[in-house]
Amino acid sequence: xxxxxxxxxxxxxxQGLVGPExxxxxxxxxPVPGPxxxxxEVTWLSIDPTIRxxxxxxxxxxxxxxxxxxxxxGLGKVIESNIETHPxxxxxxxxxxxxxYAVLGADAMVIPEGVEPEAALSVFGVTxxxxxxxxxxxxxxxxxxxxxxxxxxxxxGSIVGQIARLKGCRVVGIAGSDQKxxxxxxxxxxxxxxxxxxxxxxxxxxxxxxxxxxVFFDNVGGDIxxxxxxxxxxxxxxxxxxxxSQYNDETPRPGPKNLTNLIxxxxxxxxxxxxxxxxxxxxxxxxxxxxxxxxxxxxxxxxVDGLDNAPVALDRLFTxxxxxxxxxxx
Amino acid sequence: xxxxxxxxxxxxxxQGLVGPExxxxxxxxxPVPGPxxxxxEVTWLSIDPTIRxxxxxxxxxxxxxxxxxxxxxGLGKVIESNIETHPxxxxxxxxxxxxxYAVLGADAMVIPEGVEPEAALSVFGVTxxxxxxxxxxxxxxxxxxxxxxxxxxxxxGSIVGQIARLKGCRVVGIAGSDQKxxxxxxxxxxxxxxxxxxxxxxxxxxxxxxxxxxVFFDNVGGDIxxxxxxxxxxxxxxxxxxxxSQYNDETPRPGPKNLTNLIxxxxxxxxxxxxxxxxxxxxxxxxxxxxxxxxxxxxxxxxVDGLDNAPVALDRLFTxxxxxxxxxxx
Numbered sequence: 001x002x003x004x005x006x007x008x009x010x011x012x013x014x015q016g017l018v019g020p021e022x023x024x025x026x027x028x029x030x031p032v033p034g035p036x037x038x039x040x041e042v043t044w045l046s047i048d049p050t051i052r053x054x055x056x057x058x059x060x061x062x063x064x065x066x067x068x069x070x071x072x073x074g075l076g077k078v079i080e081s082n083i084e085t086h087p088x089x090x091x092x093x094x095x096x097x098x099x100x101y102a103v104l105g106a107d108a109m110v111i112p113e114g115v116e117p118e119a120a121l122s123v124f125g126v127t128x129x130x131x132x133x134x135x136x137x138x139x140x141x142x143x144x145x146x147x148x149x150x151x152x153x154x155x156x157g158s159i160v161g162q163i164a165r166l167k168g169c170r171v172v173g174i175a176g177s178d179q180k181x182x183x184x185x186x187x188x189x190x191x192x193x194x195x196x197x198x199x200x201x202x203x204x205x206x207x208x209x210x211x212x213x214x215v216f217f218d219n220v221g222g223d224i225x226x227x228x229x230x231x232x233x234x235x236x237x238x239x240x241x242x243x244x245s246q247y248n249d250e251t252p253r254p255g256p257k258n259l260t261n262l263i264x265x266x267x268x269x270x271x272x273x274x275x276x277x278x279x280x281x282x283x284x285x286x287x288x289x290x291x292x293x294x295x296x297x298x299x300x301x302x303x304v305d306g307l308d309n310a311p312v313a314l315d316r317l318f319t320x321x322x323x324x325x326x327x328x329x330x
Numbered sequence: 331x332x333x334x335x336x337x338x339x340x341x342x343x344x345q346g347l348v349g350p351e352x353x354x355x356x357x358x359x360x361p362v363p364g365p366x367x368x369x370x371e372v373t374w375l376s377i378d379p380t381i382r383x384x385x386x387x388x389x390x391x392x393x394x395x396x397x398x399x400x401x402x403x404g405l406g407k408v409i410e411s412n413i414e415t416h417p418x419x420x421x422x423x424x425x426x427x428x429x430x431y432a433v434l435g436a437d438a439m440v441i442p443e444g445v446e447p448e449a450a451l452s453v454f455g456v457t458x459x460x461x462x463x464x465x466x467x468x469x470x471x472x473x474x475x476x477x478x479x480x481x482x483x484x485x486x487g488s489i490v491g492q493i494a495r496l497k498g499c500r501v502v503g504i505a506g507s508d509q510k511x512x513x514x515x516x517x518x519x520x521x522x523x524x525x526x527x528x529x530x531x532x533x534x535x536x537x538x539x540x541x542x543x544x545v546f547f548d549n550v551g552g553d554i555x556x557x558x559x560x561x562x563x564x565x566x567x568x569x570x571x572x573x574x575s576q577y578n579d580e581t582p583r584p585g586p587k588n589l590t591n592l593i594x595x596x597x598x599x600x601x602x603x604x605x606x607x608x609x610x611x612x613x614x615x616x617x618x619x620x621x622x623x624x625x626x627x628x629x630x631x632x633x634v635d636g637l638d639n640a641p642v643a644l645d646r647l648f649t650x651x652x653x654x655x656x657x658x659x660x
Contacts, residue, residue: 011334060594163506221590254584260436260551260573262601264390 003030003274007069008098008310013056013112016250017318022055023070023311030101037103038086040076042096046121047304047313047326048073049153049219049244060273070098073126073329075117078205086110093120100330109281122155122325123292123299124285126274130241132284133277136167138270139215139239143168148228151195151219151244153180154317155325158188159288160217162297165189169215172208174201174224176320179321183323194221202227212236212265220245226256232265240271247276248318300324331642333360337399337429338640343386345581346495347648351386353400353641360431367433368416370406372576376451377548378403378485379574390603400428401639404658405447405454406438416440423450428640430660439611452485452655453622454615455627456604460571461489462614463607466497468600469545469569473498476539478558480526481549481574483510485655488518489618490547492627495519499545502538504554505624510515513653518628520608532557542566550575556586562595570601570633578648602615630654 004027033039053059054071064071067298074096081088083106094108111120122128134156141147147164148317152173153158161184163169171183171195181193192208194201205213205227214235218225221243228238246253261267277284291297304313307330316322334357341354346351363369372502383389384401403580404426411418413436424438452458464486471477477494481487482503491514494501502512503523522538524531535543536555542563548555551573558568576583591597607614621627632652634643637660646652 168368225589226585240589240593242593246590252587254587255556255589256585257582259555259570259585259599260598260601263570263572263603264601266602266606267600269589269592270597271590271594272596273593276596 003101004028005030005099005101005308007100008307010055010064010066011068012066013063014052014248018052018055018311018314020311025308031103033080033082033103035082035157037082037105038078038092038108039080040092040094040096040102040104040108041079042074042100042102042330043091043129044075044117044305044330045096045098045307045310045313045328046073046125046127047317047328048126049242049247049317051314052247052318053283057280062204071095072310073121075111076102076104079283091117091120093125095270098307100307116301118301118325118327119292119299121299121327122301123159123288127325128159128288129157129277129281129284130274131156132288133274133280134239134241134272135160135163135215135217137277138272139217141167141169141215145171145214146172146211146233146260147174147215147217147261148174148205148209149217149219150174150215150224150228151242152184152190152193153323154219155322156185156241157217157219158300158324159297161190162291163190164215166291166296170209172205174220180323186211187223196224202230205231209233215239217241217244222246222253226258229261229267231259232256232261232267234265236267238267238269242271244318302326304328306330333431335360335431336637337427338637340385340394340396342396343393344382344578347587348382348385348641348644350641355638361433363410363412363433367412367413367435368408368422369410370422370426370432370434370438371409372430372432372637372660373407374405374447374451374638374660375426375428375640375643375658376403376457377647377658378456378571379577379647380558381644382577386512386606390605401425402428402640403451404430404647405441406434407448420567421447421450424453428637432546434592441601441625448631448633448655448657449622449629451657453489453618455628457485457580458489458618459611459614459657460488460604462509462618462632463604463610464513464569464571465490465493465545467607468602469547469567471497471499471545474499474500475544476502476541476563477506477545477547478502478535478539478543479547479549480504480554480558481572482514482523483653484549484646485652486571487549488514488654490632491520491619492518494545496621496626500539502535504550510653523582526554526620530646533561534596535561539563540618545569547571548573552583556588559591560588562591562597564595566595566597568599570599571592572595574648581644598645634657634658636660
């Protein structure tokens, strides 16, 4: 008898906030791996803001089809293998989807033994790669410069700030509660933190970045982006990683009013997608692992239990409930 | 008896359109050159959008002081010299201001004999340098790519488009009348031109840049910038040279709603100021001169006569009345 595969599927495309009406669930037959493929039992899901984009429309990947399982990165344990390098029992990282069983190809990455799932999906996963290459390759901070990070208590932002600190920069984070701000300065070594819900953002950036912002790593967009552009240092760089403040807008909001400050300050705004860096993953993971093992880099996770709670986990990103990487444990 | 120096001065800072109330005039004693200085009789003024910025506020240079002559680049004939390399009778380029006589230092550039004032102030002046370094150093187009230029019939835009064509790019210009558009395609060799006053800009960009915009050289800002961002090619670059559509706004207008397209397309917006490239002027002028002498690069000028008409000349930039470089002949 075929194994049943419980899935969370796309019922309708989100307009505004992603609500429960966007999701459905079903049971289908578990997929069967062909030559050059493996069957995995999904063990963990990586919950990322980009999932909302995939649900809504074609972006850098085609939109998820209605009725298909929600596309998602995650970990799985290999239970059938037609790939010599991916033996049964090993743990792999790949696009597993919100379901119990998934078939993956040889591009699934085998996770070395001893690496905890929490680390594999955060600091050593897409999150860590995004932070590493976005900051270092797009933002190109130099020791002594000031790096400002929005969404700083989130999965990516918290790693960005620590990398910047380890590279000798002054680091200022923006987050949504005093508790998160305290965590950034007391536990992650940020030089300062700004609570965007209670502080005057532009004034606070000016205060904490007295020489201007050399690199702004932006996960948020909107007013925070505008405030950062207004405080750019000469030749300041804005790394556009995300714009989570706007993903749920039904109609697009106007952009920053002060873009011409890019002319005065010879500034730059640049977007990137981490897919383009996957072939250089080794570089990043090597340096991140060194820092983690030396105790110089911390990572936080926000674990939600149960496949059926994946929609709730996704919601935590947009309400700002999470500190660190949101993950679902199956 | 001291020589009288007629000047056009700043009466008040502009709010909205630059009107006659912003200007006054006076007669003062002509300045006297000290050691290492020259006295010039001003012969031509270069009329540039940035003058409005200098009148309004501190930007990349301090604002012009109330009561001082309007800051302006231009040409002058040396009539007294304390610099061996700048003999009496030679023509120099420098920040002469809106006045009859100016004292300049050794950074005034001697214009080689045989170079017409119209060329010296346009293709071989700040305009040509802005087009050259903005396009090639900031935009970095590659042969075969598509370059879109706004303000394409203006001084800078018309040279940008021709450089792009000479570098093997497909060139599309945006201008404000069918006559200007015809001039771009029929006389300057643009592949296509869009009339932003009558065409649907976004649709027209899509039509004329079917593979997307690889480089957008923007002199205009506003809706045109938004339309270009929406049509960026993968790794497209926006060169922010100016935002003339917005310089007269009393309150800043919202920015482009679609900045997150920079993420999807791995795009970039970058500002620059030509001051930073003055030490490389020789590079640009060498290549521009080769093109001009070979008849491959044309330049147009929009000449207004008389110092007292300088305010009217400035106004032509903002109403879009000009084709090519606006200059005042004293």
